[in-house]
Amino acid sequence: MYNNSIVSIIYAQRRLEIKSAHLLTNSDEAVIKCQIIFDPYGDKYSTTIANLTIIKRPEINRKLLPNKISKEVGESLSLNCQASGVPKPFLQWYFNGDRLGINGSHLHIENLDSINFGLYQCEASNAAGVDLTITWLRKGSVFMQILFVFPFYFNVLSKGFILFQLMNLHQIHRDLIEYGPSNQSILIGSNIIMPCKLSDYFENLIIPKIGDPVHRFVVTDDNNLSIRQVGPDNIGLYTCTASNGINEQSVSGWLNIIEKPSMPQMVVAELMNETVPPRIRVLWKIGFDGNSPIIKHYIEMRSLGPLDLWSDWEVVIDNIPSELCCEASIDNLKPSSIYEFRVVAVNRHGPGKPSLPSNNITMPQQPPAAAPRNVAASARSWSSIMVQWQPPPSEQWNGDILGYIVRYRLANYASLPWIEKNISNDHARNVPLEHLITWREYEIQVAAYNDRGMGVFSKPIYVTTLEGVPTQPPRDVKVRVINSTAISVSFSPPEQQVIPGVNQGYKIEIWKGAVSSTSLFRQIRVLPYENPSEVIGDLEKFGHYNVTVLCFTSPGDGPRSKPVEVITFEDVPGAVRNIRFDEILFNMATIIWDPPLEPNGVITKYTIRYRELSSDEKHLLIAKPSARNITIEGLNASTTYIINIQASTKIGAGPSLKAKFQSGIPPILPGRPSSLVVNGIKARNVTLEFVPGFDGHALINKWIVEAKVGSSSIYIPIFNISSPKSHSIIVQGLRPYTKYRLRLIAENLRGQSLPSEPSQEFQTAEAEPEAIWDHIVVEPLSATSIAITWLPFTSVQWNGIPRGYIIIYQPIDVGITELSSKWVNFSLNLLPYKIYAFKMVAENSFGRSVASEIVNATTYEAVPSGIPNNIEVAVNGAGSITVSWQSLSPHQSNGVIWGYRVRVIPENRFLHSEFTQEKVVEDPSSLHVSFSNLRPFTFYHAFVAAFNIIGYGPENFPACRFQTLEDVPGEPSNVSFSYISENEVRLKWDPPYEPNGAIIHYSVAYWKFSKRNDTTKIQLPHNIYGFSATGLSTNTKYLFNIAAETNVGWGPPNVVAVVTTYERNKAQPPSSNKIAVKWINPSLNSDISPLRFIRFEYQEKNKNWIQFSRLISGAANRTIIKGLKPNTFYRIHMRFHSDFGESDWSTESKWIKTAEDSPSSPPVSLKAIPYESSSILLSWNSPPASDWNADSISYRIIYRQYPSNDEFQQEEVVISEQGNLELQYIIKNLPSFRHYIIKMQSTNTKGSSPLSTPIFAYVGFSIPKQRITNIVAKAISSTSISIHWDKWVNDPYDIIFGFKIRYIPLSIVSDEENFEEMLATVNNSIVITDLRKYTEYQVSLSAFNRAGEGQLSSTRVQTFEDLPGPVSNLTFTDILLDSINVSWLPPKQPNGKLLGYIINYRTYKQKEELRKEVREKTRYNSFLATNLEENVVYFFSVKAETSVGSGEEVIANVTTGSPDSPSKPNIIPRQISVRLEWESGQPGFVRFSLFTEDIDGSISAGNVEHSGKEMVDNSHPYHVIGEWITITNSHNVDRLYEVKYRDLQPASFYVFRVFARNLIGVGYPSPESDQLYVPALLPEEPFFIKWWFIIIVTVIILIVIAIVIVLLYVTGSRFKYEKRNSVDSSQFADGGIVSYELRPPKRKNRKDQPLRPNTNTSWVSDCRDLPVYGGINGADTIGMYGSLTTLGISNNNSNWPYLSDSPRHKMSIGNFTNQNRLSDNFSVNDSNGDKSVNENEEEEPDIGGYFFLILVSF
Structure with a gap:
């Protein structure tokens, strides 16, 4: 796989080797795995893996970076560094060996300054190595000519931080300056001369030859630079430049200023509380040393006095050498005092300015130096001791005493720890020590303490607690039975250690039954012997006892031992008791007995023996021990028997008891009880x-x-x-x-x-109300209220006088609260989003019913009521922050928190609209948020609020205040020239609109246009806003550059141009056709009169002009005006400002309408009510039109089930008619029996408004739809009826709570008062009680639920007849000698059909045989009783009769014949008359006759009768002495009469008597009165009751009325004439004149509804009270009879109560009252078309005439 020339594997050393690593490329990267197999035939192996990574040393592309670059000041520089390598190299830039904060491949500098020239290095590095390139940036005009002679080389050490350059340098010109500036230091305020023959520079800015007055520069004739009163602004590098046209040479020197040191910085005082005594450490930082070494520092101190006044500064440490800077410790300070410090630096020129005061330090207190005084203690009980003391002397408190420490322990136990009790009340003088050991001695000490600690403890005192009761009972209690009446008790004493006191002995207690406070049978005291025992006798036979033993001391008894049960032996029983016989019949009898009072054992049987009295044959019966009676059968009728009963135990039989009885006879019907x-x-x-x-x-x-x-x-x-x-x-x-x-x-x-x-x-007595609770429903109404609904109790369920219902409710975690109410529905102020448990009780005057079952309900959510805690703001940079907070506490959430809203608002309100930011954190678990793009160096307030489904909670107050960091400032504002001449200009400016920090300098640079190299630059302090440039060239264009500097750096400059000329041109106004967006600058020569800034004003339609918040730079031709209202018309005008003034306002722009925006507010007054079982009826009002932000709006309904996590559903509502309307909408097809939360938005084509505050609604019930059928009502009695109807058909969509039954008597259905009563039930039947007898009722039934009531179903039923009520108004008339007419009124409660009346009358005589009683029946309401005896008292009784029976009788009595005599008259003399008073005899008299007798009179004579005869003497009457004269026949029921003295003879004595009269005749006279003397000279009557005075007053009143009539007539005629001829007549829009009395009322337009219908038969006025002042209508005097006094006044053709349509209509002269108010009837314009009386001026009534009628009515 690999080329063997590259890779070789050495098996012996188990190693893989790569020989030619330099040939590897990136494609050779691989994963190398080494695997060892342990078993060649198995699968056991081990593997390890290694990664082969290829790296390559960085290489920089030097073609992109030249070695040398020449630039001028003000130009820009761009360098590009590209490097290759594996892995990708990291790039770093350096300048003159210093690292730059630039890591990218591109370096760009805009507007180069002199400090930017030097060596720039680009370093590329990775894991393989480093590559470095160098670029030399030089200033083209200041470098010498240098000839480089090769060879040369570079050597870079330590990643290029140090650069060595070796070369051969040949200078091809000679020095041009023999001497020049040198480095100097001089004392501030001195003068200095810096030698130079040629031009000079300061900080690379050329100094003019004429000097610089700002920096106090003066250039002398011999080219020396003189500086007067050098100051800090003169510090810098001074350069002298010499040039001969070919070569140029510069010599520089640095000038330093020596002065006193400045104030030390950051002086902080710290309390060193860990030392005793405490000290204060003062720390500071060295300030500026004044360019002279600081010799020392000294510290000054001052303290805060008792009157909150600071003392003078005093030196506390006067010499702190500079070697010991910058910290000092101060001690020996007074405790509890407040200090602050400042530091002063000293150099050889003297002390500098003191520093700012440090923070305040309060010295801590010292512990009290003395112990409390007069410490005493006494035992209060067997487990407590009361300790008392007095505080230490006040001079040894060393601060305020905060409390006391009381410590105690058992006395003389040195190894035991102290128990301390802290009393944190400095006014405490005693404390109880509780839970102590009984009967023990304690050692007690007391100490005071303050903030510093605990003071000295007092000397110990020793106190013993009181005795206690024993803590254990006696042991080994044993009881032995001796016989049936005696026992023996023995026991062992308790341990002595558990007897906390002196043992007084023991108590043996014998209990009947269980041990309790009421079952003690006997108690025996035993002395405290070593082995006590006692024999107890006289016990009950076969007695069951419990025996206990206790030990006692002086304080009381100890605990009892466990009871020992004991039973004495059995004995023979006592005799049975109380033999009696029951159900004795003719052939059988039942014998009953009681068991023996002393059974003395277990009864085993009863033996019964009986025999006949006449026979010795005995019969034996045995009864069980549980039997108490036995029946004996087979007896003989009417026979006497003897019976014996005997009880037995296992010991034997007891004594017998004998009894006797006789058998009975055959039964008959029983008699009635009585x-x-x-x-x-x-x-x-x-x-x-x-x-x-x-x-x-x-x-x-x-x-x-x-x-x-x-x-x-x-x-x-x-x-x-x-x-x-x-x-x-x-x-x-x-x-x-x-x-x-x-x-x-x-x-x-x-x-x-x-x-x-x-x-x-x-x-019967009252009792608790019946516990019948049906359909208690609790549902939330809001976040703080829950509605409770239940069926009210009926009257029979209250069982007393109702007081109301009590609702007992509690939150799940809070105690019970009671709320009483007499209403069926009400609400409580509860907490939001909390589960409450409710139960109800009913309360009457007796007590409360059993509580209902508990029902639960949860209140709706509400906005959070609290604010997030611990709000903190971390400032990250000039425009960025992070706000953090803690989550809201659960009890303040009021629901499920959805998130938080954070707002940052500038403190300056003028910055609110532009720099306010808001963020919503929709994750409740996220507790921080970051903001950026804030305004630098600005104070902000941070607000945080939590929100839930309802809305936002309160924001934190006060707000969290913070300041953003500084940044480079903006450009200075409002730059202009206040003075311009041919060789001088004066520049002025304002601080930047965005300073972004504290401005520390301004930089002003200026140069001729297109000659930037000849720039003159001046740096000014922050508080200078102007600069004068002199020595300028005439009629030349200059550019001025103004920039501001903060601690962060220089901001962008503001460059303005000016021409040095005397020509002046005022700014021209701008154009107006495009002002809303942009404007056209004036066509004036901008060089001569440049535009500096622009001022704006804008106006909303029908509003005042508003000035724009800031001035706009003259270089701009457009701006944006913010903060306007959407969909609103605005226009703008503006004016220009130049150096020579301001222009006129431009013409206004056209009206411009702002764009539409989304509505700014939601609908208001949102309400929701259930409409049907699956729908909700919403109603709301439109928001104000100013919030629409459009010409039309629609609405959006947002809803969902609550509580739920489902998505909100939406429905759009489009309204055709716009305006401030009340709107409605039905949300249909909702699931029933659910709560819903509903919100709304206003919407338009641009968007939606904020959501409204949510509301809640419950859907599930609709008004019952079924009709109640088959109502059967029948009377049960005369006061109750039974009603039954069909059961309600169960329907899930037609649920009801119950039925409401209303009933009302038909006789009052049409009455105004509402006598309807209502009951509620859940059953389909009910019994209504307490009804009126024999009355037909209308009964209405309806089903109901939460939504309301269903259809009414009615029936009628009549209660049964009953006994009638009593008759009323029983009276006697035509009382004759032998007959009386008796009359009465029917019963008010007939309770049935009256069949007639029963009349009983009888005489009342002493002898029974002479009494007479008569009973009569009649169907009429009167009865004539005849054949009566004369002068006899008769008693009459009358009662009504129905088919059920006769009712209650009414009794009255009357006497036949003439009446009895009255009582003796009493004489009461008065001024002109005498009053007679008397008492009547028997009732029924109709009138009285008054007689008088002249006993002794004068000789004058006169007529004595009071019958109107002519008098002989006009002055005084004449009465014959001794004769009775009739004064009057009086019907006065008041039994009094007044006789005038002028009707009696003067200087005479009179006596009086009174007779009673009825239809029969006159009764006997009363006794004579006392004598009355009539004086000889009688007083004259008052003149105002003379007849002539009344006539004179009447004539005067008639004359005054006539004068008033004439005046009013003349005034009215003139008014009418003037009105007809007046052009400006008082008319209204409808053509009607101003009339106050003839306009018909407009009742239809009244907004205040009358209280009841306005009828002419109402005895109560329905008018509201009228004012009694202030109108031509006057004040209506509302009479107590209402409209009854105006029946003859009203007119069929008008509602006007006083005046008819005809001007000649007369008014009533009666009482001026009416229930129609004049103010209501007054009308100027009848919108309903009622014709006015004054339609034609010819028929206009006379105002004066009608006013006369009103006066006459009074």
């Missing part, structure tokens, strides 16, 4: 006590209880029980909180007795 009393009323049972009736000579087999339930009048059986001998029974099965009336029936062998008289009505 005296029913209800006691022990509980919720579901009561105790019914009664007196049994006659048993009918037989046992009562059953007691039957019947009840009248609620308001029903029918008794129904509710309970029965077999308890023959009971006098009370417990009635079970009652309904809680229900009214009952019971009666009892007895039943024996022959049958049932008559019912007893009913008991008193009672109400």
Whole structure:
């Protein structure tokens, strides 16, 4: 396979050898395998493999790289290095021996500078070796002529880092400069002269002959360069060049400035806390030494005082030699103080500027130097000790005390470790030590501590804990039975070590049954002997006991020993008890007994012996030990028997007990029970006590209880029980909180007795509500709410006064929460995306029901509520960063996290639109993202937010702030010339729009056009924005180059041209026809007046002009304006700026409409409701038209099942009518019984808007479709009905929760009030109770589910008749001596058809035989009772009657004959009259007569009757002394009367009496009143009640009204005349005049609906309250009778309540009220076409006339 000349195999050494390796090529690469076979006949072998790889040393193609290249400054350089080799060589470039950061084959330098000239090397290397080439880049104009004399050679060492070149050099010209600049160092601010006869250079830039005022250069007459006040900007290389036209020579010297050192850098203070005491280490870096060696440093320090004021700087270390730089330690500082430091460098010229202050350092505290004082302790219990102390002295705290350390251990046990307790409260003064060993002595110490550590412990104190109870019971407890009443107990004491105290003895306890707090039978104390034992007697025979023993100390008892069970021996039993006989019949009897109270063993049998009383023959019966009764048969009727019963044990028989009984006779029907009393009323049972009736000579087999339930009048059986001998029974099965009336029936062998008289009505007690929970459904409504739906309880299920329902819910990992509500549906504020468990209980005034079964529901997802943690930003470069964060915690996710959104926003808001970036990480496990192309050296804020299916959560706040790294700056902006002359120009500029870092220098270079070699270059500080160039040639074009520099390097230059001339041309405005895209620069001579920059303004249609954010360079002729609104019209104008001013604004461009874009917002108010069992009805509103970004939009619906991982489905909705509309759409054919999540987008031809916030909907239920059939309703009683209907047909698409039953009495169906009631059930039948008696009801049934109710099915049913209610308004009229007319009103609750009334009336007399009672029936509502006795009290009772029976009677009494006398009148004197008051006698009087008697009067006479006769004396009446005078006949029911003094005779005494009258006549007079004295001089009546005063006031009012009428008439006429002749009349668009009272109202246009229909019979006004000010309409005074006061005002042809269509229509003078508001009726323009009253001016009414009518109405 191989040529033997190349490959040879040496078998002895097991080796393959390649002889001529240099002949190998790439094709010889191979895999060489060596295999050793162990067994030639088998398959055992071993193999190894080696790869043969061919490599070749690199070779550079030197034809592509010349040895020498000549270039000028400003030109470009391109070098290409191509190399071959195997493997492919790696290329590396070097410049003057320094490695360049370029690894490719191509090297390109644009705009060469002087520093770019030198030796360039290209190195190619691989595993085989290295190849190197050299290229010499030289400046063509400054090199000497060099003659190379061969031979020469190159030697490269160490990969070309050092280059040696040896050659023979012959200089062919002589030196031209005898002396020139030399290297110098001079103190800053000094003057220096650098000698040179010819031209000079500075940093390769020629210095003008006239000097450079910026750098303070002056060139003297003898060509020496003088620099005044040298400064840092003068540092550099100075070159003096001499040329004779043929040859040229340069001499250079470097100038350094010596000054004081600058401030040290990066001063940092560090706390060295590991030392005691702690120290502070100050570190710094040496700053600039001022070109003079630093001699030393010193450190200054200041501290922060108590008032937060810094102290003065003071030197803390004054001499730190430069050899010990740059670190120093400072100690002896005050603890808990804040310090900062600064460093000053010193050279031989003095101290420099202090450094910036270091970071603040707070000295740590020192541990307290003293122990707490007054340490004391006392035992608090057998396991705790209370320790108390006072703090150490404050001067020894050494900082704030943070707490105390209390340590303790058992006393005198030095080897035991201390147990420490930390009290972290500096105000604590005591602490309990708990869980200590009982009855032990402890050693206790206390120390204080602060931030620095723990201080000194106090001296130890010793305290013993209190005694405790024994911890173990006595051992080896043994019990031995001595006899049937005694036992012996012995035991061993417990170990002494488990008795933590003094042993006080032992307690032997004997228990009846198990050991408990209530079964202790006896306790015996035993002294603490060594081997205690005790004999215990007087125990019960055959007693079962448990014996325990315990040890006790002073604090209490120790634990009991395990109980030992013991039984005393058996004995004979005691006598049986309580022999009684049951079911004694004529031929048999049952004997019942109780077992012996003291059985004294196990009863083995009972022996029964019986005989007849008259016979000695005994009969023997044996009963089992478990028997308690026995039946004896074969007895003789009516015979007396004697019986003996005896119990027996295995020991023997006990005493016997004797009894006697008599056999019975044949049975008959039992008698009715009596005296029913209800006691022990509980919720579901009561105790019914009664007196049994006659048993009918037989046992009562059953007691039957019947009840009248609620308001029903029918008794129904509710309970029965077999308890023959009971006098009370417990009635079970009652309904809680229900009214009952019971009666009892007895039943024996022959049958049932008559019912007893009913008991008193009672109400059962309240109980917990019934636990009937049907169809509890919980479904999420939103992310924070869940809807709970259930069937409400019926009234019979509440069992009391309802309080509501209680919902008990809990998250899976959180405690229980209760929420009470009285509503059927409500929501809770819950957590998103969390599973909740719900159960319900009902609560009434008694308690709560049993809880329902637990149901679960999960809330919907919501946007995340938290922010990602630990957000960090790593700055990678000038425009790149990496943002990282931690994942969101689960409780803040509110759903399944889909990913994260990261935004980086510039801090400067003006940069937001251009430099904001956003990225969405759709992988929730990816927790970092990178950004690039950020703006360099700019502060950004990074925001991170998590998102899920719902949307984005909150972003971090405050934002994570970071700054990108520096980069080379952009070109300086707004470059122009502020001054131009023939030999001088002044250049100005602004910083770059993109500085990309801190600008440190500006570079200005200028040269004549096309003479780049004669460039003058100046470097300026960063804060100079102008430069003056002088000594320029006249009328010459110059180019100026301005560039900025940051720490990264120089940015691109901005090159502008200028012509040195006095000619001035202002910039011309630009064109306007193409301004939206580009513009035409002015045709002016651009050399004389060049365009520097351009200012833009743009305007949105119907908006103000907006200035563009930046100025545009004059070299451009187009730009892009960003941030505009899509699909919006804009126009632009602009103005040019030159060196000599600005132009006028250009004419505006045409309106330009921006392109359409995708909508910027989704639909709003998105709602979803189930429409059918498989569809959803969506409704939404269009987004604002400003967000359409197009002329029309459509919509996209995105939905899927939730939760699910399926793809979202989409449906497009195209709307023909555009606008801000409410739209609807139905999503059909959805799987039922699913949750759906729905989103929407607005779409147009350009794209889609963001998604709307998702909403959720549940689909599965539709309104029930079946109709309820075969409704059968029938009455059960007078207050209840039963309803039954067909069962619901099961249909998976027609699921229901139950049925709703509504019922309402037909008598009030048409009433306004809603008396409809509703019940719900899941069954197909129901019983409705508590209805009205004898009332027809309309019952409606409908099926329901979550979607709503189905069709109604109705029927009617009437309840049964019942007893009528009481009559009302029982009155007596025509009360005569022997007759009375009695009348009444029918019952308000007839409860049936009234058959008539029953009237009973009787007299009331002391003697029974003289009493009289009459019973009558009538069908009318009145009754005339005749043949009555005179002056006798009669009692009348009236009750109604139906077919069921008579109702409750109403009783009243009346007395026949004349009335009784009133009481004695009381006299109450007043100013001009006297008041008489009295009390009436028997009721029924109709009026009173008042009489008076003049006892002593004056001589004057007058008419005494009050009948209107003429008076003899007009001043005072005359009454005859001693005669009674009738004052008045009064019908006053108030039993009072006033008599004026002027009706009585002055200076006289009067007495009064009163008579009662009725239709029959006058009764007896009342007793005489007290005497009244009438004064001689009576006071005058007030003038305002005189008749003449009333007449005068009336006349004045009429005169004022007449004047007002005249004025209003004149004013109205003038107004009407002016209006007819006025051109500018007050008219509206419809031609109607401004009228306030004649326009008919526009009720149809009212937006506020009346509260109820406006009828003229309503007694309640439906008007809202009107303001009482501010309108010609005035304020309507709403009367309490509403529209009743305006029945005569309204007009059929107008809604105006006060004025008719006719101007002559009169108004009502009644109360000015109406339920129609004037403000509602006022109208200026009737859009409905109602004709206005003032259509023709001829019929225009007089405003003044109507206003008069309104005034009169008041």
